[in-house]
Structure formats: C-alpha cells, structure tokens
Amino acid sequence: MTRPFQLRAGIFLAPFHPLDEDPTEALHRDLELVEFLDQVGFDEAWIGEHHSGGFEIIASPELFIAAAAMRTRRIKLGTGVISLPYHNPFMVADRIIQLDHMTRGRVMLGVGPGLLPSDAFMLGIDVAQQRDRMMQGLDVVLRLMRGETVTERTEWYDLRGARCQLLPYTQPMPEVAVASSVTPSGGKAAGQYGLGMLCVAATVAQGYDALDVNWRVANEVAAKRGGKMDSSRLRLVGPMHLAETREQARKDVRFGIDKWVDYFSKISPLTLQGIDGDGDIVDRLVSSGRAAIGTPDDAIEQLEKLEQKQGHFGAFLLLAHNWASFDATKKSYDLFARHVLPKFNGANRGREASLRWVAEHSGEFMGAAVNAAMATIQKHAAEAGNKG
Helix, strand or coil: CCCCCCCEEEEEECCCCCCCCCHHHHHHHHHHHHHHHHHHCCCEEEECCCCCCCCCCCCCHHHHHHHHHHHCCCCEEEECCEEHHHCCHHHHHHHHHHHHHHCCCCEEEEEECCCCHHHHHHCCCCHHHHHHHHHHHHHHHHHHHCCCCEEEECCCCEEEEECCCCCCCCCCCCCEEEEECCCCHHHHHHHHHCCEEEECCCCCHHHHHHHHHHHHHHHHHHHHCCCCCCHHHEEEEECEEECCCHHHHHHHHCCCHHHHHHHHHHHCHHHHCCCCCCCCHHHHHHHCCCCEEECHHHHHHHHHHHHHHHCCCCEEEEECCCCCCHHHHHHHHHHHHHHHHHHHHCCCHHHHHHHHHHHHCHHHHHHHHHHHHHHHHHHHHHHHHHHC
16 A cells, blocks of 8 residues: 655664763764764654663753754754753753754754653652643743743743744744653643654553554544644654574674663663563564564564554654664664665655566567567678678
C-alpha cells in the first residue's frame, strides 16, 4: 500500500556514553555523527537534555544544535527534549527563536516533563509536579512564539509583560513536538495544541502497547477543539543496529550493549521490562521486539510491525545507543538510508517498472537490435562490393 506521505529517517540522541571513555571525545563524535547523517540523507536529529547519571552527557540541546548546524546543510535539528519544568518558559522561547534564525528554519522544539527523577531532585522540583509544570510552560512558550505578550505568575515563574523581541524565522513558528511514552499526558498535550508527538518508548513493551491508545487520545482531544492530528508529525523511536548479515550485526553490538543495559539497570530498571531474565541479551532484545539487530530486512520487518500497530507515522527515529564501534554504527545508519527508507517510500518504483518493461519486451528489443546489426553488415558488404 502506498504511504500518504514519505517516511523520514532520524535519530534520537540522548546520548549514551559509558564511563570508561573520554567525554570530550564522545561529544565531538556525536557532532561528527550528525554531520555524517546529514551526508547520507537522514532528515532529522533530536538531541536530549540530561543532568545526572553520567551516561547522557548533553546538558543543553540548544548548544549542541548551534554547533551541529554549523557542520550540516539540510538535516533538521530538534531538542529531544527540553525538560520544560527546569526552565523559565520565556527563556526557552527566546533561545528557540534565536536558533530558528541561526539555522534558517532547521530547528524543531521537542518538549517533555523531564525523564530522570534525579535531575528534578537536584533542582528541588517535586516529581509529581513535573507534568503539570510542563503544560504550564508549554502554553506560555507557544504564546510567546506566536508573538503574544504574556503576564502570568505561578509558583515557579513570574512573567510581567513578557514578549520576545524576535519573531520566529519559520512562520508561524518552528515545529513543536511533545514526548509521549506510556501515560496519556503527551497525547493530551499534542491534541490540545495540535503538536507533533515523539513516541520515545515505541518498542518498549508498555510503550508499544500504548502507541495506538495515546494517538487515539490525541485525536479525541484535537477533535474537541475542532482540530485534527497530522500523522506525518508522529515520530516513533526505537533501537536498531544493522549489518550485511545477522551474524555481523550481533558481533558488532558486543562492543557496548552490556554497558547500556547495566546503565539502565541502575537508573531505570522499569525500562528493561520485557528483556529482563536469563539468556543472551541480544536474543532477549530481538525476541521481545525491543530492538532490530540484524539486516535491513529485519529493520523493514520491525517498521512494518510498528505500522500495523500504529498506522502510518511520519518518521522513525533510531535510538542512538553506541552499542557498536563508531565505524560499525555509521555503517548501520548508512544501510538504513540505502535499503530501508527506499522500501517504504517507493523510491525505486520507477526503476523497477523500467526493468520489468525491458525484461518483458527483451525478445522484441534484442530482435530489433540484431536485425539492425545485420542490416548494417549487409549494407557495408554491398558498399564494399560496389567499390570492387
């Protein structure tokens, strides 16, 4: 079945860097990765915000985006995500508008309540308040980016005639997406404001089960305000690693997969639900549907499974996990761009039709070519005879 819109490819870069490597080099390698993805045709890169745990070491996605924008030409760069309860919403709007101008429209704003409870604890924020604060902050950010003047006081910010001195470069504003995992809060926010959705746990057992539920919530909320959700702005996130063979892919991920699992076992054991237990971790990740570790055909099968559950979605964001060496990681992304995207976007329909047409008429074409060659030979012989 032909898709109603093109499937876009992107990454969701938390990032994940184990504690036994140089953090400076890791950050620069992240920039190099985004530059590489721009070259091979990826459409988007979403950059995370985290402040504790030691692995996810980008504290300001805006700073990273500013640096990445200077090294790339076409890839769009999003905050994946800014944790709104940690920031004054006026400052968020101001920074995103500035980036919108600096990137000439390549920035996207992803927002969420904040993932790591340890971040909230350090900031003195009650974890139970994070989702309410996100909604408060999101409303203000959107109003400011629309050019409104905002006077509003809450327990955590006090805005007095606040207005952004720059209007967005992108009209009416840069694309905005809200994180959605298991709870319906992300779907409600997306439906209320007509935003995109970042389904950050699409292949986690609970997140997969909630995919169509949260999308339905978003559509129901949108319908109540007379709006309609745009599924091309729906993005699903999941881990993959690809190689020419399944054996090579499994060999590649031995480089760092155990460190990734150990990290989550320490900071968020619930994230490992569905892959806990005994046995090889790669077997558990693959058999549970959590990850595609294999060939481009395995990636295609994973995306088809997600599409059967969710319906059409606009982009698949590969979770940047650093399970493999940097060279093998780049190879994996290259295989996705070369072999997986064309399958869903019908990039080769014209070529396939042309080959099929030529094959079906090959006898006719070859016969004509042979006849033409024979006629040329006969003509040459006749001309030679006449000269003799």
